[in-house]
Amino acid sequence: MIGLSWEGPVVWWNPVEGLRHAFTPEQRPRPDQWRATLCGPRVTLIEPDEVDWLLPTCDDCMSAAVTRGRDREHRREETSRQLRERFGPEVR
Numbered sequence: 001m002i003g004l005s006w007e008g009p010v011v012w013w014n015p016v017e018g019l020r021h022a023f024t025p026e027q028r029p030r031p032d033q034w035r036a037t038l039c040g041p042r043v044t045l046i047e048p049d050e051v052d053w054l055l056p057t058c059d060d061c062m063s064a065a066v067t068r069g070r071d072r073e074h075r076r077e078e079t080s081r082q083l084r085e086r087f088g089p090e091v092r
């Protein structure tokens with residue numbers, strides 16, 4: 001259904017500088033990228049190993065990610081509602 005297809009992740013997570021930070025979804029994180037975290041600072045991404053993924057999650061990035069997820073959910077519900085109004089309740 002138009003507008004309801006998989007849109008990719010809300011954010012990417014990447015462990016860097018002692019915390020797991022979130023990054024905007026447009027570009028998948030790669031080592032050596034110079035990226036802004038959702039909480040603000042720009043960091044150089046690393047190649048995470050298993051231990052890095054155990055780092056604590058950045059609180060600011062988590063709340064930013066939750067907000068983004070909620071916004072997307074809201075847009076999806078709105079699109080779904082408009083389709084039902086136009087095409088009837090059988091459209092989901």
Ligand SMILES: [Zn+2]
Pocket residue numbers: 020021022037038039040058059060061062
């Ligand atoms: Zn962060």
